[in-house]
């Protein structure tokens with residue numbers, strides 16, 4: 177399929193009063209971990225907390241039963257809220273609601289069925305191999321490096337190889353740095369303040385415009401790149417087939433481009449953050465790292481792991497799950513109320529922004545014993561849990577399409593990388609947290625890596 181390069185994405189929403197970025201700025205004042213401020217609010221004011229942020233009513237939900245109401249019981253009355261994120265996600269499925277969302281998601285769903293994982297694993301392993309070659313160099317040099325950048329490029333390589341049948345045709349270090357400049361909340365705040373004061377803000381806007389231009393160019397590069405193996409059953413093939421299908425006119429070429437944007441961002445940053453935090457936690461808990469190594473040794477030894485081996489890596493998978501409990505990449509799920517409602521006696525007005533505080537329930541002692549402790553064992557076996565108290569992938573029909581697949585990626589990567597290397601965290605302790613749309617380590621996670629054996 178040939179695709180036209182989209183015009184540079186718009187930057188007109190930058191600094192817009194309605195932009196999600198501007199609304200997030202009060203969280204930046206929360207010290208090393210702004211999540212703690214929200215948790216204290218939950219303790220003090222209960223499960224439904226309406227607040228006014230920059231002239232907008234925001235309702236913070238902190239109780240799992242209310243998450244269920246918004247995500248499942250009244251799902252159609254709470255729609256997606258993506259102002260300020262459109263340049264990144266375009267009109268991809270993640271931004272839509274109702275019939276249109278269904279029409280876009282349905283033809284892609286099969287690519288994420290667990291039956292496909294066995295086919296993807298060799299490509300995940302190929303990407304992990306490239307990362308190991310790079311880490312061998314880093315180990316020899318002994319220089320510190322930033323872990324999220326490392327895991328992000330790995331996650332992007334895995335997606336390109338497994339889902340698109342392409343080698344990554346772009347420089348992920350450059351591209352992701354550019355887009356991260358766009359999603360930096362503080363940039364948006366300074367633009368907003370200048371806009372309100374009637375000042376010019378060319379410099380930052382220029383940077384953001386450049387970032388979005390780079391970003392808009394990535395999907396056409398992926399489409400144009402040579403396939404690695406001419407595989408027939410890939411997500412890219414499914415997308416091309418639906419673009420060619422006259423019965424789904426809504427799924428046009430721009431839709432295809434935007435779907436790729438969504439996968440290359442939503443499907444990589446989150447996966448990368450999880451693996452980076454897992455590296456941090458296992459570096460702080462060497463007994464867990466050793467147990468992961470022993471499990472890998474016992475389950476797949478010196479051969480390449482298979483889908484059956486993935487199922488048998490119960491402890492390693494539990495480490496990934498516990499990491500997402502402690503550091504959920506999406507710390508809050510955001511919606512807009514499209515109908516009036518009442519939750520726990522509090523009025524919900526049309527247009528209210530609803531923030532379901534996932535991080536808060538993950539850290540609440542009501543639902544988790546010693547929630548601040550790193551205890552992967554919580555996720556081994558069939559342990560009873562209050563519904564909607566663990567939602568790294570969201571919930572209901574809008575939950576993550578790639579959640580199960582990301583666990584395969586991260587479990588295998590963690591197992592293989594820890595067997596070959598000993599990553600040593602050398603950054604500040606404890607690492608600070610920046611809460612943008614994702615839960616990001618402040619200033620990154622600095623590591624050195626040592627080769628084992």
Ligand code: HEM
Pocket residue numbers: 269270271281335438439442443444446447448450500504505506509510567568569570571573574575576577578579581582
């Ligand atoms: C650790 C890894 C991941 C985490 C924590 C994560 C988290 C999430 C969450 C919380 C949502 C729901 C957001 C909401 O309800 O507002 C979501 C949606 C989504 N995720 Fe993920 N995700 C991960 C990996 C992936 C991967 C690997 C892919 C694909 C390659 C992916 C693609 C998507 C898409 C397309 C949606 C939108 C689904 C829809 O609207 O129907 N994610 N993700």
